[in-house]
Amino acid sequence: MAPDVVIVGGGPVGLFLAASLLQEGISVRILEQRTERNLHSRAIGIHPPALDALDRVGLAGAMVQEGVPIRTGLAVSGGKTVASMSFNTVSEAFPFVLALPQHRTEQLLEDRVLSLDSGAIVRGARVTGLYDDGGRAAVVVEPSAGGAGQRDFCASFVVAADGARSQLRKVLDVPVCTKAYPDHYLMGDFAESGDHGQMAVLFLEAGGIVESFPLPGGLRRWVVRLGTPAETADAHRLAGLVLQRTGILPDVETNTMMSAFSVRSTLARRTVAGRVLLIGDAAHEISPIGGQGMNLGWLAAHALSPLIRRGVAGEPVEGQLKEFDSGRRRAAVIARRQSEVNMMLGRPLPAPFLQLRNLAIGAAASVPAVNRWTARRFTMQ
Secondary structure, three states, X not given: OOOOEEEEOOOHHHHHHHHHHHOOOOOEEEEEOOOOOOOOOOOOEEOHHHHHHHHOOXXXXXXXXXXXXEOEEEEEEOOEEEEEEEOOOOXXXXXXXXXXXXXXXXXXXXXXXXXXXXXXXXXXXXXXXXXXXXXXXXXXXXXXXXXXXXXXXXXXEEEEOOOOOOHHHHHHOOOEEEEEEEEEEEEEEEEOOOOOOOOEEEXXXXXXXXXXXXXXXXXXXXXXXXXXOOOOOOHHHHHHHHHHHHOOOOOHHHOOEEEEEEEEEEEEOOOEEOOEXXXXXXXXXXXXXXOOHHHHXXXXXXXXXXXXHHHHXXXXXXXXXXXXXXHHHHHHHXXXXXXXXXXXXXXXXXXXXHHHHHHHHHHHHOOHHHHHHHHHHHOOO
């Protein structure tokens, strides 16, 4: 029997949408090209609006229990605190940013999906084609090696949640707006060192920003801005740069994850193409600095879910999908601007200009109303 909805991509956004639809009685098939989950700990920050959405599928409690609630952020320069920010007023239910590794987030989401439908996820399925007759849509799937021949998956709606290099977006020939930035980073997870506990810390230094976030299991993530792309993700180099800029030396022997990345953003010119819908990184790739991308995808899925339910029930939803498209693209532009501000604050500055910037940040943070407003902006309110 054909499902109501086919979701291409079994990452956090596709899994969340599936859970949201399944618990409302909408049948779903998730087509995931990977045969195993990627255990690389990428996105870690879950913001309050996303936790509200995750609570609707019964997962926020479990995530909060496993993660680290970050209730305070510090800006430090030259060993002195420049400013502090409390997240206590950003949400009544979730007054913090939750740090939880993406692979664990995905596992909890997958468990929820499978508890609703044990056959909802099809792994080793590579989508190679698509067609849409206006009433139903279908994808052409090429199975992994050793599987049967090609097959079609038909549904009332197809949702592309297949990442920043979305194959479905290419098949649809959706134009994108791409920006590259002069910002490059090394990132790694090490055993906790220092005395910052559950606080997030931004070290605003002349050589460029160093970001530090607590993780479950007594770990801390370090992110260092570079002037040029890193040739390799080297733990010794990262630890040395952290020591040079902050005076803290992460223990290389405890390193559990390393990554190097350069920043770009990609915004799709449209997220609705007939019966095919784009969400997550397929619709908007945002800089990881600030941790907005995954959260933005969840909020899009949360907004899309009731529209899909109405469409599956036979209600006309074309106008609502048009509003969804414009609203989500507008939200992506706002998120991109916020990420650009975050990156700008972390770029190197000569000492005199660094001092002026730090004074300005400290002065703004000392005004309670400005501090609260900034905290809400940083947590996607």
